[in-house]
Amino acid sequence: MSKKVLILSSSPRRGGNSDLLCDQFTMGAQQAGNHAEKIFLKDKKINYCTACGTCFNGNKTCPQKDDMAEVLEKMVTADVIVMATPVYFYTMCGQMKTLIDRTVSRYTQISNKEFYFIATAAVNHKPALERTIEEFRGFTSCLSGPKEKGIIYGTGAWEKGEIIGKPAMEEAYQLGFTV
Ligand SMILES: Cc1cc2nc3c(=O)[nH]c(=O)nc-3n(C[C@H](O)[C@H](O)[C@H](O)COP(=O)(O)O)c2cc1C
Numbered sequence: 054m055s056k057k058v059l060i061l062s063s064s065p066r067r068g069g070n071s072d073l074l075c076d077q078f079t080m081g082a083q084q085a086g087n088h089a090e091k092i093f094l095k096d097k098k099i100n101y102c103t104a105c106g107t108c109f110n111g112n113k114t115c116p117q118k119d120d121m122a123e124v125l126e127k128m129v130t131a132d133v134i135v136m137a138t139p140v141y142f143y144t145m146c147g148q149m150k151t152l153i154d155r156t157v158s159r160y161t162q163i164s165n166k167e168f169y170f171i172a173t174a175a176v177n178h179k180p181a182l183e184r185t186i187e188e189f190r191g192f193t194s195c196l197s198g199p200k201e202k203g204i205i206y207g208t209g210a211w212e213k214g215e216i217i218g219k220p221a222m223e224e225a226y227q228l229g230f231t232v
Pocket residue numbers: 064065066068069070071072138139140141142143144173174175176210211212213214
């Protein structure tokens with residue numbers, strides 16, 4: 054069955070290591086016949102959540118006029134969500150955290166999704182990325198019926214493009230293909 058796959062690429066480096074892994078995942082998912090779309094978050098204007106409270110009660114929408122409503126609609130309607138981040142000081146990058154915070158107006162509707170996580174880092178030691186993966190789980194633990202399906206650890210990649218030739222590239226393609 055064809056799935057709707059949304060890939061959220063949060064690195065500020067277009068063509069950087071996590072973005073390349075996103076492309077691999079996207080290609081795999083598309084070649085298996087799914088509808089897969091990557092969003093490069095830097096192309097979007099996504100402001101911080103201001104905790105204004107407008108969305109907390111009464112089903113009011115977020116008053117901010119930026120691109121988050123469009124991204125959020127895609128998250129709500131996707132079957133599969135891929136969240137990719139570079140590791141910055143052993144946490145996710147600011148752009149990904151900003152996106153997560155802005156889901157607050159509709160996170161209760163991000164239900165029964167399959168999730169994949171991608172993290173890239175200079176360090177060549179997978180366990181060092183667990184804290185970042187746990188942060189993704191902090192988000193998914195607030196959702197209804199999430200299914201964590203796979204993680205891609207893009208370790209040992211510091212310079213842009215250094216991930217090319219590493220096993221994570223093939224892993225990302227295969228996970229996309231079998232989504
Ligand atoms: C601000 C900043 C902080 C970073 N912190 C870490 C870190 O804590 N551990 C690590 O292994 N690599 C760290 N790195 C390296 C990146 O994780 C690495 O270059 C990664 O491949 C970036 O992914 P990208 O190409 O998708 O942006 C840091 C890089 C930057 C720019």
